[in-house]
Each structure stands twice: as structure tokens, then as C-alpha cells.
Amino acid sequence: MRYPSTSRPHLRSVIAAAAPLAATALLAAVTAFAPAATARQADASLATARQAGAMFDASAWEGDADQLIEAALADSAAWERLAYLTDTFGPRFSGSRNLERAIDWILGEMRADGLENVRAEPVMVPRWVRGREELMLLEPHERRLDILGLGGSIGTGPGGLVGDVLVVGSFDELAERADEARGKIVLWNVPFTSYGSTVVYRSQGAIRAAEAGAVASLVRSVGPFSMYTPHTGNSAYDEHVPRIPHAAITMEDAMMMQRMQDRGHRIRIRLQMEDYWLPDAESANVVAELVGTEFPDEVIVLGGHIDSWDVGTGAMDDAGGCVAAWEALRLMKELGLRPKRTVRVVMWTNEENGLRGGNAYRNAHRDELHNHVLAMESDAGVFKPQGFGFSGSDAAFDVITQIGKLLDPIESGTIRRGGGGADIGPIMAEGVPGMGLNVDGSRYFWYHHTKADYVDKLDPHHVGLSVATMAVMAYVVADIPQRLPR
Numbered sequence: 001m002r003y004p005s006t007s008r009p010h011l012r013s014v015i016a017a018a019a020p021l022a023a024t025a026l027l028a029a030v031t032a033f034a035p036a037a038t039a040r041q042a043d044a045s046l047a048t049a050r051q052a053g054a055m056f057d058a059s060a061w062e063g064d065a066d067q068l069i070e071a072a073l074a075d076s077a078a079w080e081r082l083a084y085l086t087d088t089f090g091p092r093f094s095g096s097r098n099l100e101r102a103i104d105w106i107l108g109e110m111r112a113d114g115l116e117n118v119r120a121e122p123v124m125v126p127r128w129v130r131g132r133e134e135l136m137l138l139e140p141h142e143r144r145l146d147i148l149g150l151g152g153s154i155g156t157g158p159g160g161l162v163g164d165v166l167v168v169g170s171f172d173e174l175a176e177r178a179d180e181a182r183g184k185i186v187l188w189n190v191p192f193t194s195y196g197s198t199v200v201y202r203s204q205g206a207i208r209a210a211e212a213g214a215v216a217s218l219v220r221s222v223g224p225f226s227m228y229t230p231h232t233g234n235s236a237y238d239e240h241v242p243r244i245p246h247a248a249i250t251m252e253d254a255m256m257m258q259r260m261q262d263r264g265h266r267i268r269i270r271l272q273m274e275d276y277w278l279p280d281a282e283s284a285n286v287v288a289e290l291v292g293t294e295f296p297d298e299v300i301v302l303g304g305h306i307d308s309w310d311v312g313t314g315a316m317d318d319a320g321g322c323v324a325a326w327e328a329l330r331l332m333k334e335l336g337l338r339p340k341r342t343v344r345v346v347m348w349t350n351e352e353n354g355l356r357g358g359n360a361y362r363n364a365h366r367d368e369l370h371n372h373v374l375a376m377e378s379d380a381g382v383f384k385p386q387g388f389g390f391s392g393s394d395a396a397f398d399v400i401t402q403i404g405k406l407l408d409p410i411e412s413g414t415i416r417r418g419g420g421g422a423d424i425g426p427i428m429a430e431g432v433p434g435m436g437l438n439v440d441g442s443r444y445f446w447y448h449h450t451k452a453d454y455v456d457k458l459d460p461h462h463v464g465l466s467v468a469t470m471a472v473m474a475y476v477v478a479d480i481p482q483r484l485p486r
Ligand SMILES: [Zn+2]
Pocket: 305, 317, 318, 351, 379
């Protein structure tokens, strides 16, 4: 596909595009797009604002959008930087030296890129440590099986524990067989349907198993495909329920144990986990900006989370989202495309096992959240982008939809209702409109939270398309004359 390289004149007003509206209605509509103080007076004209949003014409930004798209696709700079980051610093688990080294390197690179107000905003993060972990199958045959303890799990004590396994396929099934669970190790063998519906067995499994009197909990890894890859992830305890060790096994072993149980065979295992906690550690959210020319206090935030799990290299989850946002800002700078509002890249820390970065950002920026025009997150892997899921008002949705049309040449401008991200969740809860980058999600959960999350899972061209998609959306929202309505 070719992209036009015409540099179209930069339209200074979209009012011309809304010509069919009566002048008074138009004024009301524009008022509704204005900063909060005046927007509040304009609620009577919401319908008019909606009309104006639907009539908003983004075509004046075609030239800028084309430049960003061309630059993002001209080489594989984003993928190369992603590869450098993940190869050089490795997994970036909260509390690890790797994470802080990666953050320091990024800050230096951002300054070298000429980005503005580059800074680390301090965040204290929890520090769970994966010790030695071992699962031995003792009956019906003897063999070591792969496991990954789930984030936050307690250890078993140095001697480990030996017990029989009870395989169940749902919370309901355990409730029915609760009298069989006492003193056993419960295995949640729940096939992947969607992440949201399956992950509850990872997050809640230890609590529910302990309530039934189990001594440990195992979960079938949460994913649709496996090459004998256990998936880690966060898990919870309940202060009113005893804490028991909780680990993921592979899909293969979960299905095998199900077959063993169905045959009436005894499944006996020994589980040893030396996982433990240390005191909180210092980390930081990484921030860099391009300051707006006309409304510098109004901010468009985009980013991902810089921490990862402690296995693999966290390339998909979520160095890719961080680097794509970073590259989007760098390209604006390089092309001399400085919008009216400030574009701010944030790489949040500690999404995976605490969300401390997202919460700290909200707390540190509480006074300026009314001036956060939009928050955008990429945390589903920078695979081939399709568009965005948007959470905000109807009037804003219409404007975003029109801006999405600028991405038609690269087929990444479909705007759907609903979306956001874990790290921007805390500011979205305070009223900031939010959006998440939607991508081809067919392979994300193959590698998510596994040792296989390396940069080779991402295609350089798709990374470039993700950069272009985030860059165009962020830039145009930052540059339109009227502020995106809430
Ligand atoms: Zn993530």
C-alpha cells in the first residue's frame, strides 16, 4: 500500500466543515467542546454537540497523518529499540534491578531524542520474589513437571508438601465435591474461553481451594495454546481464608491429570516453592512530553507499563506498548509536528502485581486531571492494529471516529465502544476519557506471562503500524481547535 506524501495545508478551524449548522447552534456546539468551566454551562446543547461531533471533519489533518504514517513505516526503528530494550535489560519485574536499569536507560534515550520534561516520578512498588519452584509427579509415574508460582503466592516451606490432586473444572464443581478436597491439592482445569472469564481461576483459585480445606492450589495456565509453557500472573488471598501455595502448570499437564483422574488413577505430587516477600522498593513512572503550542496545560496521555513479569522479557507485555508510544512522540518531534496541546508519554511501573504506577500517577496529577483531555494505553501487544476501544461521551466518540478515518489507509481506524487500560483505569475513574489500542489478538495469550514473551513474537511492520496508529490519534486529538468533549 502506498501513502500519499502531500503536505496538505493545516486547517486552523473545523467550523467551516460544520457550515450546515445554524450559527447559534454552532456556537453552542463549539462551547461544549471548550474547557470544563464553559462546558458545564452547555449541557443543554449536548445534542448539538453530538451533531457537531458527527460533522467534525478530520480531513484537514490528512497531510500530517500521512507524514506520521510514512515515518513510522519507513524503517523498523521502533522494533529495533524494543529489541534493544528487552535484550539488554531482560524481564523488568517490580523491585528488580533490571526494571530500574531499564528505566534509567529510557530516561537517557528520551533526553537524547530531544523530548521535553523527561522525568522519573517516584513510586514505591511491592517486591515479591520467585524462589526455587519444583513440582514432582510421584504417581502414577515419577517425573518433574514445569510450574510457575503465581504472583504473591506464599512458599511451601523448605520441605515442600506431598499430597493427592483433585481435578475440578469450575468453582461449582469444587462446591459439589468439597468433602473430597480436604487435605488435597486442588487443580483448576478450566479450558480457556476468554481471558476475563478464565483468569478468575488464577486470581481466586487459592482462596476457593483453601475454603474447601485444600493445602495447595494449581491452575491450568490461562491461555488458548501451549507448547508446554506455564503462564504466571497475579493472584489474590483473602484475609479471612488461610493462605495456601498457588502455582500454574501447563495445559498439557492439566489435561493429563484430568485423564488420570477420569481413569480412577491416584495422582500424587510433591510441591516445593520458596517464594517470599521483601519490603517495598523504589521505582518510577517514566514521563516525557512535547509541550503544546496553544494549550500547554491540556494533556493527551499515551503509554503502556514498563514493568513485566519475571519470566521471558516482557516484550509483548508491555515493552511494546511503551516503545510504540515513545516512538509516536519521537516522530512528532522529528517531523516538527508540534500540536496545540501537550502530548505526554507515560510508562507506568508495577502494573502486573500492584498497579502502583497507575495509582501514583493519579495521585501525583490529581490537580490537573480536569485538563487531561484523553488517556490512551497499549497493553494488548503491538500486533497488527485495528483501531481503538474508546470510553467517553457520545460527542467525543463521534470526534474520535472521524479522526479514525485518517487511519483508513493502514486499516487501523475502527473505533469501538468501550476500552481503556489497567494503568489509565485510575484516571478514567476520575472522568478522563480513555482508549485502548485494539490489535489482532489471536496470538497474544499464547505467550502472555510466559518464558516465550520475546521480541521475535512481534512483527516489525506491525510494530510500525501500531506506532503510526497511536501517533495519528494522539497528535490530532492534541491539535484540533476544540478540546475533545467529556
Ligand atoms: Zn500488560
